[in-house]
Amino acid sequence: MNPVFSDKTKDLAPSAIREIFKSLTDPEMISFAAGNPSPQSFPVEKMSLISQDIFQNDYVNAFQYSVTEGYTPLRELVKKRLASKFGINYPDDELIITTGGQQGIDLTAKVLCNEHDVVITEDPSFIGALNAFRAYNTRLVGVENEKDGINVEKLEKAIIENPYCKLIYLIPTFQNPSGTTMSLEKRKRVIELANKYDKVILEDNPYGELRFEGEDIPTLKSLDTEDRVIYCSSFSKVLSAGMRMGFICGNKDIIQKVVVVKQVNDVHTNIFFQILAARFIERYGLDEHIAFIRQLYRNKAHLMLDELEKTFDGEIDFTHPQGGLFLWGTMKSGMDSSEFFRKAISEKVAVVDGKTFMPTPGECHSFRLNYSTPSDEQIVEGVRRLYRAYHK
Amino acid sequence: MNPVFSDKTKDLAPSAIREIFKSLTDPEMISFAAGNPSPQSFPVEKMSLISQDIFQNDYVNAFQYSVTEGYTPLRELVKKRLASKFGINYPDDELIITTGGQQGIDLTAKVLCNEHDVVITEDPSFIGALNAFRAYNTRLVGVENEKDGINVEKLEKAIIENPYCKLIYLIPTFQNPSGTTMSLEKRKRVIELANKYDKVILEDNPYGELRFEGEDIPTLKSLDTEDRVIYCSSFSKVLSAGMRMGFICGNKDIIQKVVVVKQVNDVHTNIFFQILAARFIERYGLDEHIAFIRQLYRNKAHLMLDELEKTFDGEIDFTHPQGGLFLWGTMKSGMDSSEFFRKAISEKVAVVDGKTFMPTPGECHSFRLNYSTPSDEQIVEGVRRLYRAYHK
Numbered sequence: 001m002n003p004v005f006s007d008k009t010k011d012l013a014p015s016a017i018r019e020i021f022k023s024l025t026d027p028e029m030i031s032f033a034a035g036n037p038s039p040q041s042f043p044v045e046k047m048s049l050i051s052q053d054i055f056q057n058d059y060v061n062a063f064q065y066s067v068t069e070g071y072t073p074l075r076e077l078v079k080k081r082l083a084s085k086f087g088i089n090y091p092d093d094e095l096i097i098t099t100g101g102q103q104g105i106d107l108t109a110k111v112l113c114n115e116h117d118v119v120i121t122e123d124p125s126f127i128g129a130l131n132a133f134r135a136y137n138t139r140l141v142g143v144e145n146e147k148d149g150i151n152v153e154k155l156e157k158a159i160i161e162n163p164y165c166k167l168i169y170l171i172p173t174f175q176n177p178s179g180t181t182m183s184l185e186k187r188k189r190v191i192e193l194a195n196k197y198d199k200v201i202l203e204d205n206p207y208g209e210l211r212f213e214g215e216d217i218p219t220l221k222s223l224d225t226e227d228r229v230i231y232c233s234s235f236s237k238v239l240s241a242g243m244r245m246g247f248i249c250g251n252k253d254i255i256q257k258v259v260v261v262k263q264v265n266d267v268h269t270n271i272f273f274q275i276l277a278a279r280f281i282e283r284y285g286l287d288e289h290i291a292f293i294r295q296l297y298r299n300k301a302h303l304m305l306d307e308l309e310k311t312f313d314g315e316i317d318f319t320h321p322q323g324g325l326f327l328w329g330t331m332k333s334g335m336d337s338s339e340f341f342r343k344a345i346s347e348k349v350a351v352v353d354g355k356t357f358m359p360t361p362g363e364c365h366s367f368r369l370n371y372s373t374p375s376d377e378q379i380v381e382g383v384r385r386l387y388r389a390y391h392k
Numbered sequence: 393m394n395p396v397f398s399d400k401t402k403d404l405a406p407s408a409i410r411e412i413f414k415s416l417t418d419p420e421m422i423s424f425a426a427g428n429p430s431p432q433s434f435p436v437e438k439m440s441l442i443s444q445d446i447f448q449n450d451y452v453n454a455f456q457y458s459v460t461e462g463y464t465p466l467r468e469l470v471k472k473r474l475a476s477k478f479g480i481n482y483p484d485d486e487l488i489i490t491t492g493g494q495q496g497i498d499l500t501a502k503v504l505c506n507e508h509d510v511v512i513t514e515d516p517s518f519i520g521a522l523n524a525f526r527a528y529n530t531r532l533v534g535v536e537n538e539k540d541g542i543n544v545e546k547l548e549k550a551i552i553e554n555p556y557c558k559l560i561y562l563i564p565t566f567q568n569p570s571g572t573t574m575s576l577e578k579r580k581r582v583i584e585l586a587n588k589y590d591k592v593i594l595e596d597n598p599y600g601e602l603r604f605e606g607e608d609i610p611t612l613k614s615l616d617t618e619d620r621v622i623y624c625s626s627f628s629k630v631l632s633a634g635m636r637m638g639f640i641c642g643n644k645d646i647i648q649k650v651v652v653v654k655q656v657n658d659v660h661t662n663i664f665f666q667i668l669a670a671r672f673i674e675r676y677g678l679d680e681h682i683a684f685i686r687q688l689y690r691n692k693a694h695l696m697l698d699e700l701e702k703t704f705d706g707e708i709d710f711t712h713p714q715g716g717l718f719l720w721g722t723m724k725s726g727m728d729s730s731e732f733f734r735k736a737i738s739e740k741v742a743v744v745d746g747k748t749f750m751p752t753p754g755e756c757h758s759f760r761l762n763y764s765t766p767s768d769e770q771i772v773e774g775v776r777r778l779y780r781a782y783h784k
Contacts, residue, residue: 063632
């Protein structure tokens with residue numbers, strides 16, 4: 001049989017990153033390619049204690065079907081945290097638990113976008129979101145991302161030129177892949193534009209808890225005046241990525257529609273780990289653990305940046321993230337990013353080709369580096385290999 | 393802001409069943425409405441032991457991102473079981489782990505169906521699947537389900553009349569909602585029709601392990617001669633529903649496309665419970681535990697059927713399931729099923745209105761009863777209440 005695929009999925013290819021991830025089996029390879037949190041960031045002992053407790057005292061709830069919206073105590077705890085830490089408490093909004101932050105992105109696109117509608121994103125942007133939008137056959141329009149976030153003049157131009165734009169997808173804080181953070185001034189402009197042109201914004205903030213220097217900048221959602229910002233995030237970088245748990249919060253009508261499509265997508269998110277996460281927050285809070293993770297990533301980010309700047313001495317321009325997992329290099333020589341990727345692999349160090357993150361194909365001289373997963377020794381040696389690759 | 397929803401989702405409503413489930417808060421209510429496995433079917437102690445082991449010895453794998461296809465040892469164990477128990481070993485097929493059986497249904501529709509394409513189903517059929525298909529704006533065509541399965545003459549007629557039929561969705565064994573099982577003769581005819589008209593079949597078999605009387609009948613997939621059957625199933629009824637774990641197996645090209653859309657849907661299924669399920673099968677096997685569940689449901693099904701037949705004495709026609717969780721009553725008086733549903737609720741017993749399971753709206757005199765969740769006492773008392781409701 002020769003299967004005939006739907007128009008929306010027929011041209012889709014697997015994410016290049018997941019494919020790299022699978023092929024990194026060479027034990028000699030140093031990987032700066034992952035988007036993984038450090039294994040040290042999993043609070044295993046505390047989770048184990050809570051887990052035993054659930055097996056003993058709450059196993060019926062933990063193993064039976066549950067409601068699509070998510071475990072009520074967890075939803076309440078997350079709402080509280082969003083209000084106190086992120087200024088997010090729009091009256092009448094709704095918050096539900098999703099199967100990773102990824103599901104929130106996928107289902108928001110599903111409920112808002114017809115095929116051929118436009119989704120505007122930063123250029124570069126998170127490949128998982130770009131591919132989720134592509135899988136509904138939307139058309140992506142990228143807008144230049146600068147060191148202080150998206151270029152707002154170009155964003156306005158893109159909005160005007162694309163009347164069928166249904167969604168603006170942004171990662172304002174410690175952006176993936178670039179590591180940049182949008183300035184407060186630009187955030188205010190973005191909200192003004194959404195209001196002026198009657199657009200919905202999806203604010204993706206999986207790294208917002210991981211600031212290791214500088215001052216917090218208000219989320220887009222906290223600046224939202226007309227309930228146009230849908231906010232999604234994840235527990236992947238603060239408790240565990242493997243448990244697949246995130247949340248999405250915003251306009252009640254939109255979130256209720258997301259609940260309906262989540263019901264037919266996976267019924268509900270793994271309920272054992274929803275209970276576990278709620279107990280963790282109740283018992284231990286998240287602040288102490290997050291402080292530990294911030295310190296861990298601060299050290300790794302500084303080490304990698306110091307090594308890079310010392311080694312490349314201005315030949316490559318690097319962003320200076322104040323949090324999150326990634327930084328972004330742009331080669332002043334104008335070397336093609338795919339060429340650099342191949343040279344790096346041949347030197348046994350893996351980066352992600354910047355083209356991976358482009359909403360539409362084009363020239364690229366940039367690449368993404370991750371500092372959360374490699375050890376300190378790997379960071380030092382990996383940067384040396386990158387230098388050899390660049391001068392090959 | 394007034395959100396504008398996509399064409400595919402704008403008319404979608406939440407599943408009536410999940411809504412009933414949420415509103416069953418009256419402690420006096422006896423519910424025959426759920427689709428839940430019995431809490432006694434969760435092997436809690438064994439799962440707890442394995443869980444402690446994972447926390448001690450395998451936590452990095454259990455909490456980190458993993459591959460979209462699923463945990464390799466689990467995939468291999470499931471493949472082995474499908475081959476030995478269900479005759480499923482089509483060469484070159486692929487099997488992946490999904491977030492519940494529901495995700496397999498959703499994503500298969502996504503990769504195969506354009507908006508306005510036709511999906512043919514049994515009438516009645518599983519509401520979760522019907523709504524998953526609706527959420528891609530497909531058109532549903534129902535074909536009468538008889539006591540020995542779908543009417544194959546009407547199925548052929550439906551195929552001929554609907555050239556844009558991309559998928560035939562069937563639950564041949566212990567069907568939800570009717571409890572019927574398709575005869576071997578009909579299964580062979582269905583495969584012939586799929587071959588003749590070049591169609592893809594999605595065989596959903598979440599209850600196949602739960603036969604408590606009669607002889608196994610080969611799966612459609614085991615009769616598949618041209619690799620046109622995609623087979624999906626779930627661990628919900630044999631280990632735990634709350635962990636959300638299922639699998640889908642079939643034509644490699646289709647499954648690889650499902651992997652691509654799963655990657656952007658939830659990246660991968662909760663990996664802790666994938667490891668746990670694999671260890672469970674390795675250490676204990678599933679047969680002993682499933683034998684226990686079968687005995688449990690045999691007793692409950694017999695009790696409910698005996699009470700129903702004794703009480704209603706031919707006024708209502710009941711199916712006689714040989715496995716699974718459900719039976720189906722059809723009222724000879726021609727009472728409207730929604731009227732009966734309301735009368736039952738007023739007598740404090742919950743059933744599911746048969747209309748819930750109809751692919752397209754129409755008259756209905758039937759309802760679904762679940763026997764796996766209520767206690768024996770509730771079954772006896774609930775049937776009495778049903779009688780009072782019917783004669784109200």
